[in-house]
Amino acid sequence: MDASRNAPEADDATRCLIENFIVDYAHMVDDDRLEEWPGYFTEACTYRIIDRASHAKGRSIGIMECSSRGMLLDRIKALREANVYEPHFYRHILSGIRIRGEKGGAWLVETSYAVVRTMQEGDISVFSSGKYVDEIVIENGRPLFRSRVIVCDSQRFDTLVVIPI
Amino acid sequence: MDASRNAPEADDATRCLIENFIVDYAHMVDDDRLEEWPGYFTEACTYRIIDRASHAKGRSIGIMECSSRGMLLDRIKALREANVYEPHFYRHILSGIRIRGEKGGAWLVETSYAVVRTMQEGDISVFSSGKYVDEIVIENGRPLFRSRVIVCDSQRFDTLVVIPI
Amino acid sequence: MDASRNAPEADDATRCLIENFIVDYAHMVDDDRLEEWPGYFTEACTYRIIDRASHAKGRSIGIMECSSRGMLLDRIKALREANVYEPHFYRHILSGIRIRGEKGGAWLVETSYAVVRTMQEGDISVFSSGKYVDEIVIENGRPLFRSRVIVCDSQRFDTLVVIPI
Amino acid sequence: MTDSAAARMAWQKEGYSRIPYGVYTDPEVYAEEQQKLFRGPVWSFVGMEQEIQEVGDYRTNYIGETPVIVVRDKDGDVQVMVNRCAHRGNLVCIAREGNASELTCVYHNWRYDLKGNLVNVAFGKGVGNVGGMPDDFDPAQFGLHRLRVETLHGLIFATFSDAALPLRDFLGADMWANLDRVLGRDMELLGTFKQYMPNNWKLYMENVRDSYHASILHMFQATFRINRLSMKGGIRLSDNGWHHISYSIAETDREEAQYNSKVLLSVKDGYLLSDPSLVASWREYDCGTTLAIQSTYPNFVVQQIYNSIALRLCLPKGPEECELMWWVLGSADDTAEQREARIKQSNMVGPGGLISMEDGVVGGWVQRGSKHDPDLTTIVEMGGRDVAPTEEGRATEVSIRGFWKGYRELMGV
Amino acid sequence: MTDSAAARMAWQKEGYSRIPYGVYTDPEVYAEEQQKLFRGPVWSFVGMEQEIQEVGDYRTNYIGETPVIVVRDKDGDVQVMVNRCAHRGNLVCIAREGNASELTCVYHNWRYDLKGNLVNVAFGKGVGNVGGMPDDFDPAQFGLHRLRVETLHGLIFATFSDAALPLRDFLGADMWANLDRVLGRDMELLGTFKQYMPNNWKLYMENVRDSYHASILHMFQATFRINRLSMKGGIRLSDNGWHHISYSIAETDREEAQYNSKVLLSVKDGYLLSDPSLVASWREYDCGTTLAIQSTYPNFVVQQIYNSIALRLCLPKGPEECELMWWVLGSADDTAEQREARIKQSNMVGPGGLISMEDGVVGGWVQRGSKHDPDLTTIVEMGGRDVAPTEEGRATEVSIRGFWKGYRELMGV
Amino acid sequence: MTDSAAARMAWQKEGYSRIPYGVYTDPEVYAEEQQKLFRGPVWSFVGMEQEIQEVGDYRTNYIGETPVIVVRDKDGDVQVMVNRCAHRGNLVCIAREGNASELTCVYHNWRYDLKGNLVNVAFGKGVGNVGGMPDDFDPAQFGLHRLRVETLHGLIFATFSDAALPLRDFLGADMWANLDRVLGRDMELLGTFKQYMPNNWKLYMENVRDSYHASILHMFQATFRINRLSMKGGIRLSDNGWHHISYSIAETDREEAQYNSKVLLSVKDGYLLSDPSLVASWREYDCGTTLAIQSTYPNFVVQQIYNSIALRLCLPKGPEECELMWWVLGSADDTAEQREARIKQSNMVGPGGLISMEDGVVGGWVQRGSKHDPDLTTIVEMGGRDVAPTEEGRATEVSIRGFWKGYRELMGV
Ligand code: FES
Ligand code: FES
């Protein structure tokens, strides 16, 4: 049975706030405004990228795991200053933002996504598809991710993952 | 002229109900909760997958045609117990849910979609794109598909179609 | 900092109007109702397709540039009567319609997109991804594009671009 | 044949029961097939007359990988021509289907009549006596490459080869008779679609001829306890063994009376179906044939499964891919009830076919399982090693051996 | 040449008017072209000086399929080097463009100066006298592979070959003169984009030289009744026939007065356009040349269509694919009105070009139409079988024959 | 070896320090590797015993490109068989993993026991004495192709070759000892993922053995000033030079006391990290080894980077692509604190690894930089031209030379 059916509905304002928040995150990444990225999360947080099969098995290690805003900051600093890779962009296509309920003061939200990646030479491909499983808290009117788990449909990643999904 | 322009607008509550319904359908399939699938349709119903060119010509046969909830149940039972195929997942990306009007007590709704398919080995591809052409009735507050016609842009299907689109 | 954060929020009615307008544009193109296309723009207008890198450099020439509704009309007449190409369809997948503010009486709106192209033989591919950067005016209750700039993530275009993105 | 890649394969000295896996993957073998097999003395199906009813109606298709135009000329005859302009090789017809009074190449407007004759060369005489084609240019030498054509019950066949026997002799009496039986009346085109498969085209053609797998790979009927009328059946082959029919016939028995009627069979079986109307059928043929799968060399299939009638064409798309084109048919004088039954039965076949979807994927599994051992062979010895008709369909691979008999003869290996 | 795949093709004994389709598809022929043609005695365009104005500015590009670096060295000279580290083959420059004081390979920090000399090997002396390169290691032997470079009006050309004539002699007087005419002033880069095409690169280069198709394949002007000033024109070829210009010149006539002015031509024609300003143009060149398409061997194009000026480079990307790079230009002293006209005219060209979009797709149709008959040939005999200049552009394929003359000479077939 | 494509490459007469680029791209060389190398006298890693704990548990994998089944039989032994049905080549196991009491091919239900013996052929005796397999059909000849298997600390290795030495001798004492050290206890599988790379598999294996690039290509530690304890280290090789370990050991010094404790190292270094807990580690091994990267021929890697323990298998997927499979491990008796540290350290490796993500892309750059010059060679002479152990890791490419020594010996070039 679909959990959402009997979930406590968020009011329109809250839903709008959450939807804009999730949408803005995608635009932020695709616009390469990555310095803003850590600001989307609470100080203590979870950012995890793990494939669907491993997630189902309850594996504790996927391909990325950050547990503090500091780690997110370090990721971006590394991306800007340390890591070597070929220039490329993501384009996040989101579908079906659904609020599934509330838990411990956070809204549980699920959103399907596909990320289209464009390399500098022009190659376009679907880099990843899957689902965002989020816990969103609202602190003085501003939503923040307490937890954002990216559950990828594929266990295979092409070349490397440096830009956050 | 775009039909939607002078269509009787559904009120916000109805639109929200319908949009969530269409979104939930996609999550249900992608989450592999297929036992819920027949429950999204009325007892007597239409579920059809047909390519755009054949649809335009008014061909009576596409690649799938169910006319009762029973047939939907049989499809899922076959998928679970009878059919042999390689494990794979869909990811439905929906775009532009638009209520076009009302007909015989059902809301006429059109939604563009792309289905990204991931095979167990990890291959990611755009499996199908097209448009959902729906007739949705609302029975005691619960929307149901009286008719869901999937009009695929391509007449070519890769390998097989076992998971409903 | 994300511009949208402190932008003057449009009221719900306006946002709904704008979202439907942008969605209808996509359905119109994908339904091949291209004769309606020029009607989505103001008499004097901008329709531009340019890649992301050139856009960032402020190049004045991309791959398409129309500055009047008349040019849009000529484009469609050419597409219907003059140009030779292989039949194909687009499927626009939109994501994250966001109103960024207002400027000179027009709403500034940004929307991410991916266009899936299907050729008559059945090949499906992601033809383009990027962002619509729009200026939308509302004339007696009807939204119109004063400017629609398509900023493509890729600088490479496959074969040709005849159907408007 | 020393320079033949196919001949280099690990064929057993004689016989047709051990097939080297290399023939499913080798690019040179594939290229040879295009010449020796698809352009050899065989008749290739290219479409239906219903698709080109009016003068000038055309559709494009492929023979092997060669693009062809199928068009109805001004005499009302069907012409089949290679879709390649004689000037500089452009496709003359771009669209999948259309209507044209002449065939005009868009590149430089060389114009061909509907029989493929070159009737005009743009600027052929130059402009103001400057330029144009040389005086010795002979338009008669530059028509489209036209193929031999024969039609039967709306089926259009073409061949590149002068050596091909007349269609009737090529097919032989039994094959001809089954086409008569299934299609010898006014048919209606109910639907078309295409299925792409990740395997060599021959793996699909073996699958079609492989009655051995039917009750094993496809579990739908067993799962829903669809116990059809007790059957007899078997395999019929053309004299040269190239073509085949595998069939079942409802035996005369206590259910006969009922099935004998022309009304829909009320379904006692399939009682595990939530909606048994899915499998409702009627006795469409007096002979009581309930199932007949026919394949004609090299890549054409005619299907009758109860009342589900379809044509299939398996097009090679490189050594490791192929595309299956489907034409689903009905009779022009179906009752509404019969038409509805055909539509429901169509759920059994095609890419989403409850019974047959596995045929779309198993070829790819064989491809992946065997491609790394090109010198090993299959063993196709169920029902013996010969090529002869039989009354038993389930326990024999005889019609697959027939396919390889034709293959070795045509490829000269 | 017995082991040359190109030589095995079905060439006519002599002449350039019958081209075997195999040269558009054969992988071995393609590989030979990379060596004999793209690394042969020709000058390849690799970019514009405007793109690398400052010392250390670089951009990457390709000669054939070989990646190259185009950089401005500390002397202000342009250097072109193969983008391959001498150590273990890594791309030295990853980004499409950038600025660097030295060229450093990210893999192990081998450092090269802007002339490609190896100036440092990380840990070359080892660590604490352990490891490092052998004593006989000679850095002078391990610089980047540097090519010969010549520039003209901001165009950068490079060659792998010592046998290539100086650029001026390679091009010849007529080709040189046209570059002077079109680009011999301060130019500004207005836009760049790329177009991917599903065909062999040579099919595009033939299309560029194919004045025969212009008024036929491209229907835009006819559809909108854009009757330009009465023209004369023709084809000019370099002495060896390798390079070409097809041109049109506005004849002196009653409209001349008006066109002679430097102001925008008020458009009497194109009256079917809803917005005729799309085709507004002005007489930019005193000679009255309205159109000049120039191609230099093997894959470079300079375009002047009224006031639309562009460079095109057609890069091979495997036997059946190629990529077209575009540089759209204006004059640095355009008036605002002129600049606007150039921008509007840019709608005529490129992947979305109202006039020329068909050039992006027709090559793929030829590829599909002809690939299955590698031993058949085109007939390129419009305007005769020779290679000589002519005053008639529409009814001749002479410059295509010139392309094949160069091809046979360079490939030795 | 005249007909060997690998032999045709531009090898230097002797030695292992100049590698022709053609070996990274040539399809024939690639095909030869499948036979001579992956089916040669080597032991290939195919999975972990933890993945198939119960009788009937199986997982599928690849040796080179050949699909294999790894299964636990009824005796509790591990069996490895080619995943190809003896009948007509279908994959016997479709799923990536599962449990089965017998291995049944879905196509025609040929059934094999868990040792690969053919135990039943559906309709083998025909139906009612009609059809079935010939009387001389011998099931014993048609089992699955079973390979030799050896296991060590949960690692499963298999070989096609009877000539392969016993695993212990194949690896040699040093390699064996390191596996003992790292994996010789109860390990737990914490995660698995796959990484696709646009380069020949050998470029990745060179990268793994390339200690030269570590401190240069990967800038993470330098950027964040992560100054680890002063290290000594070097390269260990098996006697034949085929396998390698590059290692670092924490020297006894003033920080020793602290590091010597089993508790997490409070991070004084990495002070530029916003969250230094990312690099917190503890002394897991008494020997003080902080880093040990081991590769065994041809394509298996065991990694210990501080407390990040992982296995990697690099699968060839055609000449220019490969796939890297990862198994990330922990000890069954990790404390919660230690487990958390391992999880955090996992951010350093894999496709998103802060330290090592570059290893996923650099191979593709080499591929693109060098593929157009198959006859040119790399220069692999850092640390000399020989193949011998050394105490210096940064300034040597000795273990890469060891890889090529094994390659030339196995490929016979
Ligand atoms: S290619 Fe057909 S007319 Fe030239
Ligand atoms: S490959 Fe360039 S420094 Fe090693």
Ligand code: FES
């Ligand atoms: S292929 Fe396995 S049983 Fe026939």
Ligand SMILES: [Fe+3]
């Ligand atoms: Fe079947």
Ligand SMILES: [Fe+3]
């Ligand atoms: Fe053209």
Ligand SMILES: [Fe+3]
């Ligand atoms: Fe590394």
